Amino acid sequence: MRHYPRRSRTAWPGLLSLWTVLVPAAARAADPAPSPSPTPYEEHIQVITSKEPETIHNTPAAVTVITREDLARRGAYDLRSALRLVAGVDIAPGGDGGPASAVPEFRGLKEFDAFLLTVDGVPWGGAFNPALETLDMTDVDRIEVLRGAAPVTYGATSFVGVINVVRGAPGEGGETLRAVGGSYGSGAVVWRKALPSWAGLQSALDLDFGREGFSDDRSEVQRGHVSWRNSRVMGVGTIHFALDSTWQRQDPASPRPRVGETLSSQVLIDSNQNMKNAHIDEQRYTLQGGYERKALSGSWSTTLSITRSRQDVLRGFLTDVSTTSPNANGFREGIPVRDIYFDSHLALSPAPRVEVITGIDHLHGAGRARGGDFDYDVGLDGSGAPSGSDLSSAARVAVTDRREFSGLYSQVIWTPAERWRFEAGARLNRTAESRATDHLDYASAVRDRTRDSHDVMRGSGFAGFAWTAWRQEADDLQLYANYRNTYKPAAIDFGLDANPEILAPETSTGYEGGLRSVLARGRLALEINAFQIDLQNLVLSQDVGGLPTLVNAGAERFRGVELETVLKPHKLLEWRTTYSLHDARFRDFVTEFGGVPTQLAGNRLEMSARNMASTEFIVGRSQGWQGSVRGGWVGSRLLDKRNNAMTPDYYAWDAGIAYHLQSVEIRLDGRNLTDQRPPIAESELGDAQYYLLPARRIELSARWTLGPDSRH
Numbered sequence: 152m153r154h155y156p157r158r159s160r161t162a163w164p165g166l167l168s169l170w171t172v173l174v175p176a177a178a179r180a181a182d183p184a185p186s187p188s189p190t191p192y193e194e195h196i197q198v199i200t201s202k203e204p205e206t207i208h209n210t211p212a213a214v215t216v217i218t219r220e221d222l223a224r225r226g227a228y229d230l231r232s233a234l235r236l237v238a239g240v241d242i243a244p245g246g247d248g249g250p251a252s253a254v255p256e257f258r259g260l261k262e263f264d265a266f267l268l269t270v271d272g273v274p275w276g277g278a279f280n281p282a283l284e285t286l287d288m289t290d291v292d293r294i295e296v297l298r299g300a301a302p303v304t305y306g307a308t309s310f311v312g313v314i315n316v317v318r319g320a321p322g323e324g325g326e327t328l329r330a331v332g333g334s335y336g337s338g339a340v341v342w343r344k345a346l347p348s349w350a351g352l353q354s355a356l357d358l359d360f361g362r363e364g365f366s367d368d369r370s371e372v373q374r375g376h377v378s379w380r381n382s383r384v385m386g387v388g389t390i391h392f393a394l395d396s397t398w399q400r401q402d403p404a405s406p407r408p409r410v411g412e413t414l415s416s417q418v419l420i421d422s423n424q425n426m427k428n429a430h431i432d433e434q435r436y437t438l439q440g441g442y443e444r445k446a447l448s449g450s451w452s453t454t455l456s457i458t459r460s461r462q463d464v465l466r467g468f469l470t471d472v473s474t475t476s477p478n479a480n481g482f483r484e485g486i487p488v489r490d491i492y493f494d495s496h497l498a499l500s501p502a503p504r505v506e507v508i509t510g511i512d513h514l515h516g517a518g519r520a521r522g523g524d525f526d527y528d529v530g531l532d533g534s535g536a537p538s539g540s541d542l543s544s545a546a547r548v549a550v551t552d553r554r555e556f557s558g559l560y561s562q563v564i565w566t567p568a569e570r571w572r573f574e575a576g577a578r579l580n581r582t583a584e585s586r587a588t589d590h591l592d593y594a595s596a597v598r599d600r601t602r603d604s605h606d607v608m609r610g611s612g613f614a615g616f617a618w619t620a621w622r623q624e625a626d627d628l629q630l631y632a633n634y635r636n637t638y639k640p641a642a643i644d645f646g647l648d649a650n651p652e653i654l655a656p657e658t659s660t661g662y663e664g665g666l667r668s669v670l671a672r673g674r675l676a677l678e679i680n681a682f683q684i685d686l687q688n689l690v691l692s693q694d695v696g697g698l699p700t701l702v703n704a705g706a707e708r709f710r711g712v713e714l715e716t717v718l719k720p721h722k723l724l725e726w727r728t729t730y731s732l733h734d735a736r737f738r739d740f741v742t743e744f745g746g747v748p749t750q751l752a753g754n755r756l757e758m759s760a761r762n763m764a765s766t767e768f769i770v771g772r773s774q775g776w777q778g779s780v781r782g783g784w785v786g787s788r789l790l791d792k793r794n795n796a797m798t799p800d801y802y803a804w805d806a807g808i809a810y811h812l813q814s815v816e817i818r819l820d821g822r823n824l825t826d827q828r829p830p831i832a833e834s835e836l837g838d839a840q841y842y843l844l845p846a847r848r849i850e851l852s853a854r855w856t857l858g859p860d861s862r863h
């Protein structure tokens with residue numbers, strides 16, 4: 152049996168020794184480059200809206216790009232830190248996917264599967280759920296965030312937002328090594344090297360290994376990751392391929408149950424009611440390739456990705472906040488999944504000021520779950536937790552699901568004049584799904600088998616415009632608006648209580664308008680937008696017979712206003728702020744509480760904050776000392792659909808200090824410095840149970856470049 156000291160183990164002695172080695176080496180480094188001139192507004196490139204490079208400033212949609220430099224200055228190696236300064240987005244670390252995962256919120260909707268995660272444009276998680284727990288942030292060039300659906304470029308897999316992680320090109324950069332250690336015995340080593348060119352082949356190798364500990368009892372993540380990426384120019388085109396492999400073991404924490412209107416005081420913070428050997432183990436292997444070349448008046452691009460993954464799960468949840476036996480339910484299962492993604496599209500310019508992007512894509516997903524559940528006893532403080540190996544299953548359950556998502560899409564971008572831009576696109580979607588469940592109860596010998604299938608053919612589309620109303624030198628004012636219509640097949644999480652029947656698809660109709668402006672000779676940039684999204688058949692978790700299950704939830708409406716600003720008054724100072732006002736409400740949803748039908752129209756959706764704000768100050772030079780402070784405010788949230796239970800607002804602060812030389816960076820970062828522990832995500836596996844914001848963490852890291860790095 153493994154033992155988990157909660158706070159005694161630390162990596163500080165080794166890191167301090169590393170400091171004594173690195174600082175003298177840094178002192179001998181070449182003189183630092185001169186400080187850069189004041190940085191005005193920088194135009195960023197994104198591919199999230201059309202699969203082709205486009206500037207943000209002309210896009211008629213709310214898009215934010217977080218660059219490699221932004222990530223480095225924040226010391227951001229996880230998604231929450233990276234997206235902290237994106238308006239309308241909140242990342243809750245952890246969740247049912249384990250401590251390495253997260254539950255993103257877009258525009259007031261906090262659902263694990265409501266958004267699309269892509270890596271280099273390929274859905275990461277395939278046709279099922281975003282695989283956030285295995286997302287690697289080792290060599291990220293930029294992160295593109297689209298608020299709102301992408302009904303043309305990605306169709307039925309995107310719903311309320313898209314996060315596209317773009318990695319650096321294989322031949323760019325030098326050899327880098329990073330070592331980090333911190334709270335709860337956490338530590339990691341990350342190595343990247345651009346390999347020598349051979350026969351025109353540009354390659355890069357990424358390796359990272361580490362352990363992340365948490366304040367929760369018996370909770371940690373152990374991880375290893377290897378990535379080999381390649382590209383080669385062939386004639387008028389470029390071929391690229393990559394191999395990616397992840398091994399990960401998570402020891403999950405327990406969510407904290409709610410009794411009545413408040414979280415139970417009988418279940419202490421950081422206690423763990425899982426079995427002793429609870430785990431979420433995963434292996435994931437991806438082969439990805441593609442070819443890009445000039446074609447006619449534009450370009451042709453093709454991508455193919457094949458992924459195989461397997462999860463082995465053993466975990467449990469409290470079913471009764473008491474000492475009555477049994478008071479918990481656990482399950483074990485194996486979940487192998489296969490994903491295949493194919494996309495081929497042409498980007499042409501058939502006439503001046505006209506660009507046409509047309510293509511076809513297909514996403515295949517096949518997965519199955521095999522396992523069983525069991526009851527057990529555990530102390531409310533986590534004491535007396537049994538070994539899952541000693542507990543026999545009360546039933547044998549098998550769930551098989553297969554999905555085929557196909558799309559034929561076309562998008563037209565027309566700029567009739569320098570200040571006008573129109574975009575319109577349509578997509579024909581076919582989504583086919585088949586599901587089979589097989590449940591054998593050992594006690595009664597009753598066996599229940601079901602089969603269901605859905606085949607849906609329908610369109611989705613986007614239309615928008617952007618108009619530059621005023622321009623003077625580096626400053627301007629732009630207005631934009633758009634309309635989107637899309638749908639998404641209902642989620643399946645491969646839990647042993649998965650719905651035997653396939654739920655109705657979720658549908659979305661959205662309107663958005665906003666303005667962007669660059670002022671003060673490029674030193675101030677701001678964007679403000681307003682939106683309304685009407686949803687039908689949203690899939691939500693609901694208690695049925697004491698167990699959570701997924702149901703279609705009638706009609707909902709999401710409205711809001713979002714603001715982002717960036718101010719660079721001096722070459723040594725940058726100040727960012729965001730604010731979001733969200734109103735997420737049921738419009739028509741009748742459900743039962745205690746057997747009594749209840750209409751929820753007018754109620755706010757649970758866990759949706761009406762107000763959110765964040766700010767960030769960064770001061771210092773690119774060479775030398777640099778400091779940063781980030782703060783986030785999340786308003787009060789309702790914990791239940793009847794709006795009887797509310798949790799108050801909270802503030803969380805991060806800070807970091809770094810010393811940069813030409814080839815060395817040493818930094819100290821603190822996360823959640825005020826040690827706030829509010830509920831931030833609701834479990835869909837345990838009824839009325841909530842994951843808390845992780846406790847305060849301190850990290851000391853050192854990164855040095857062993858050769859020239861062309862990316863900085």
